[in-house]
Amino acid sequence: MLRKHLEWRKSYGVDSLLDWKPPEVLLKYWPGGIYGVDKDGHPILYQLSKGFDAQGMIRSVKKSDIVKFHIYRMEQLMKRCAEESKKRGKVINKTMHISDLDGFNLSMLFTPCIADAMKQVFAIYEANYPDITYSSYVINAPSFFPVVFTLLKPFLSEETKKKVHVLGRNWREELLAVVDKEEMPTYWGGTGEERDDIAYHVVHAEPVPTRYYTKEKVNVDRSKMRCITVVKGGKFDIKFPVEEAGIVLRWMFTTDDYDVGYGIFCVAADGSSGEEEVVAITRANAHYVPEDGTVVCPRPGKYVFRFDNTYSWMTNKKVYYELELMEPSKDPMFEERKPTGAAPSDGGGRRRSYSIIGF
Numbered sequence: 001m002l003r004k005h006l007e008w009r010k011s012y013g014v015d016s017l018l019d020w021k022p023p024e025v026l027l028k029y030w031p032g033g034i035y036g037v038d039k040d041g042h043p044i045l046y047q048l049s050k051g052f053d054a055q056g057m058i059r060s061v062k063k064s065d066i067v068k069f070h071i072y073r074m075e076q077l078m079k080r081c082a083e084e085s086k087k088r089g090k091v092i093n094k095t096m097h098i099s100d101l102d103g104f105n106l107s108m109l110f111t112p113c114i115a116d117a118m119k120q121v122f123a124i125y126e127a128n129y130p131d132i133t134y135s136s137y138v139i140n141a142p143s144f145f146p147v148v149f150t151l152l153k154p155f156l157s158e159e160t161k162k163k164v165h166v167l168g169r170n171w172r173e174e175l176l177a178v179v180d181k182e183e184m185p186t187y188w189g190g191t192g193e194e195r196d197d198i199a200y201h202v203v204h205a206e207p208v209p210t211r212y213y214t215k216e217k218v219n220v221d222r223s224k225m226r227c228i229t230v231v232k233g234g235k236f237d238i239k240f241p242v243e244e245a246g247i248v249l250r251w252m253f254t255t256d257d258y259d260v261g262y263g264i265f266c267v268a269a270d271g272s273s274g275e276e277e278v279v280a281i282t283r284a285n286a287h288y289v290p291e292d293g294t295v296v297c298p299r300p301g302k303y304v305f306r307f308d309n310t311y312s313w314m315t316n317k318k319v320y321y322e323l324e325l326m327e328p329s330k331d332p333m334f335e336e337r338k339p340t341g342a343a344p345s346d347g348g349g350r351r352r353s354y355s356i357i358g359f
Helices: 002-012 014-019 024-029 054-058 063-088 112-128 145-155 158-162 171-176
Strands: 032-037 043-048 095-100 133-139 164-166 200-203 226-230 235-242 248-255 260-267 275-284 291-296 301-308 317-326 353-356
Touching: 002 014, 002 112, 014 063, 024 054, 024 063, 024 200, 032 063, 043 063, 043 200, 054 112, 063 112, 063 291, 112 145, 112 275, 133 171, 158 164, 226 235, 226 301, 235 317, 248 260, 248 301, 275 291, 275 301, 301 317
Parallel strands: 043 095, 095 133, 133 164
Antiparallel strands: 032 043, 032 200, 226 317, 235 301, 248 291, 248 317, 260 275, 260 301, 317 353
16 A cells, blocks of 8 residues: 555655645635644644535636645645644644535536546545544535435545544534634634635635636647547547556547546556556546646556547537657656647656657
8 A cells, every 4th residue: 555655646746746836716716725723733624615616617627637636735734734743742644624514515516527526536535645534524514415425435434434523503612622713714613814824724615707717718729639429328449559667648638518538448468457447437528628637657558548428328429639658757647738739858857759649
């Protein structure tokens, strides 16, 4: 597990992630944030629902950035743990979570891009930040919360489930029993004031302004991209060989009017082990935000980039895409990239093009 975690940190560039500047729309309109510590020094993460504009968010940012933003926030929590450990002279390596479900509705849970991103986030938390939760409190839970929690349970360890406390009407008194008033924002009955410090700032959601909508501001040159149709209920596989481990696959695609699923698989050179999942099938709202990303090919072999439309029995999906194989770069998962037409360069630790993948 430790070896896998170290590989994950390297492939995701986690050690330098705090230097990343998240998209402004996530900083300003994704609800919640880090504020204060409990009475034992555990940093507190607030997760809110009220006013969250799920549709506006998926029109403005890629799912991969949502996942990256949550890893970034977790690294901020780890930094706060280190600061509290130094301040208190004892090890602080766990966090407290407060989930305020006031205003929560099921449409937030079943918005495909948001739901897929959060499932991936939960899986990352459990695999790479194990037993990081000291306590977790749910307040203002709607009547259908048991259904929601049942959907989340498969992504949570047994230890984490035991730490979740659903509070009733007297939740303010119960929270203030474990958090000092000055360490809790006034919104929840404390006396703490908002600060410019990221460790003391909680975002209350508002509708996402249309100026953030990516489709209106990103010009993807489809004339330079291949075009395919993924038939209803079907798949479209793009097969290509990788001759050495560490080669980086970069992808970008967009669709006309609908979302589409995609995933990446590896087949051993001798074909003996079947398909190995490299990137799990996930649905992307590529009709709103062009989907792009990179992944390191872990070993030589035959690879498949798969467009998946098996969940749609009524609609064909027209997809414009480009795929490229490149020599390894320092932090391939988190390099900033232009939407299209940006040819990699070589020398001095920079990327250089390896090959363009055709059909």
